[in-house]
Amino acid sequence: QKEVEQDPGPLSVPEGAIVSLNCTYSNSAFQYFMWYRQYSRKGPELLMYTYSSGNKEDGRFTAQVDKSSKYISLFIRDSQPSDSATYLCAMSVLGYQTGANNLFFGTGTRLTVIP
Amino acid sequence: DGGITQSPKYLFRKEGQNVTLSCEQNLNHDAMYWYRQDPGQGLRLIYYSQIVNDFQKGDIAEGYSVSREKKESFPLTVTSAQKNPTAFYLCASSREGQGKKTQYFGPGTRLLVL
Numbered sequence: 001q002k003e004v005e006q007d008p009g010p011l012s013v014p015e016g017a018i019v020s021l022n023c024t025y026s027n028s029a030f031q032y033f034m035w036y037r038q039y040s041r042k043g044p045e046l047l048m049y050t051y052s053s054g055n056k057e058d059g060r061f062t063a064q065v066d067k068s069s070k071y072i073s074l075f076i077r078d079s080q081p082s083d084s085a086t087y088l089c090a091m092s093v094l095g096y097q098t099g100a101n102n103l104f105f106g107t108g109t110r111l112t113v114i115p
Numbered sequence: 116d117g118g119i120t121q122s123p124k125y126l127f128r129k130e131g132q133n134v135t136l137s138c139e140q141n142l143n144h145d146a147m148y149w150y151r152q153d154p155g156q157g158l159r160l161i162y163y164s165q166i167v168n169d170f171q172k173g174d175i176a177e178g179y180s181v182s183r184e185k186k187e188s189f190p191l192t193v194t195s196a197q198k199n200p201t202a203f204y205l206c207a208s209s210r211e212g213q214g215k216k217t218q219y220f221g222p223g224t225r226l227l228v229l
Contacts, residue, residue: 008155034217041203043220103218107157
């Protein structure tokens with residue numbers, strides 16, 4: 001079983017729709033949760049960062065973490081064609097582990113917002 | 116401008132040839148990473164380095180080599196032993212120690228085999 005599972009999509013929605021992107025994970029030690037956005041042929045850019053459970057809002061984007069269910073979500077309100085990209089979730093454990101790679105990525109969900 | 120630069124943007128490799136991908140960062144980050152991205156497979160970790168003159172293998176290190184002689188630089192060599200090198204290569208960096216584990220990525224290098 002992978003540490004992080006993410007539905008690869010593709011997901012197509014009309015402009016203005018609410019988009020829900022999700023990841024599940026198996027390691028209960030994960031405490032930091034991130035969402036990256038990657039446009040075609042570009043490097044991923046950090047979109048949202050949350051620590052532990054709860055919601056975090058930034059403009060049209062809301063990141064939600066449910067640690068009891070080991071489930072995180074990214075919601076995009078009033079989706080725009082410019083939101084068309086691949087969205088990757090990532091998560092890491094609390095604390096510093098010498099010699100260890102602490103960040104685990106989902107495979108990414110490809111989103112297309114149709115004008 | 117602080118950030119991560121990768122060069123070249125596109126790289127062509129002939130059979131039996133070693134090629135080196137450049138990664139430089141001016142974020143003063145201690146840790147640097149190399150990932151390979153193939154369609155439908157997400158990011159796979161090749162090598163990472165948490166400190167100068169030290170690095171560890173990731174999940175798919177075979178056929179690759181790295182060096183970390185300077186904090187700012189983490190070049191990746193794709194050797195002739197890597198039989199399927201065509202992919203998008205991403206370099207990343209992060210702070211180390213307690214605190215955030217957020218990684219910041221460069222723009223990537225696309226490697227193609229002639």
